Amino acid sequence: MKILQKTGMDRDRLGQDRRFDNASAGHEASSTGRREPMSRTDASRTILGAQEIHTHWENDYLNSDLDPFYDRACARLVEKLGAPSGAKILDAGCGYAYHAMRYARLGLHVVGVDFSETAVRSARTNVKHAGLDDRITVQQADILSLPFPDGSFPYVVSWGVLMHIPEVEKALKELVRVLAPGGRIALMENNASSLHVRLWEPFLRGVKRALGRKLPERARTGRGVEEWSHEGDSGGLMVRKTDIRWIERTMRALGADLIDHSTGQLTELYTALPSRALKRLVYRANWIYFLRELNPRLALGNILVFEKRK
């Protein structure tokens, strides 16, 4: 998921985020009272801990137009995991628990974790209102050090989360650690070699450059294309488009082999479009691409399922 392009009413909130970013995320008070620069990881975590970013995501990705896609995508994911009704699944980085509620409605028992207190609070409220508290528990925890013994879960899912974690190798190691031998894990990550990254993003950067707008810092690393999208004094929130071969190699080295690779959304171009009618055209194209299970290597959203060796 990405967060930069905002439209309509979101712009006011984006302004608030920028003020938040500059005022709070970039610096922290030292013991001497001086403002010291924060590490990028800490700046990223501070942004994720605040309400605004979750509200953006809710506006951009969690609306009634996108519900049919997410319903179908979560169902496909559970099918590809092969998780039977009643099985326990860890939803790592559950956010507001919208997907956790989908997995629960499909019969799974979900443990949702998120390190953001804001997200955990809203997730618990959503779960309670939906009457799913007998099937979902939500707890505040960091994926980088999960409070579960080795092999606790037969199934793990993490949708749109690793892309925001700078120490992604550590996160993968932790997710594989809590997965039972023979268990399966599904990851939804954005793909660095997608048409969206290769065509749309250079176009958008060109337009921004021509308009004299500041561009997010961007680097090609072994893990993919890494951007710091909330420009602050000492960095901002990481948004990575992942090199799918890299994640496959890394997981293999951790003892989990890729058993399925399928498409999510073709593009998130809709986040940059000003009207609902235009957004709907893109939703439609994404829907067709997804339903026909076309080539994931061209799509932005990639769903990867790994099985841990016994």
Ligand SMILES: C[S@@+](CC[C@H](N)C(=O)[O-])C[C@H]1O[C@@H](n2cnc3c(N)ncnc32)[C@H](O)[C@@H]1O
């Ligand atoms: C883009 S949201 C996705 C939320 C949810 N999976 C969904 O698709 O609706 C990313 C979530 O990951 C959480 N997150 C990021 N880094 C995390 C970490 N190290 N530990 C736990 N949660 C983390 C954020 O707080 C945020 O709620």
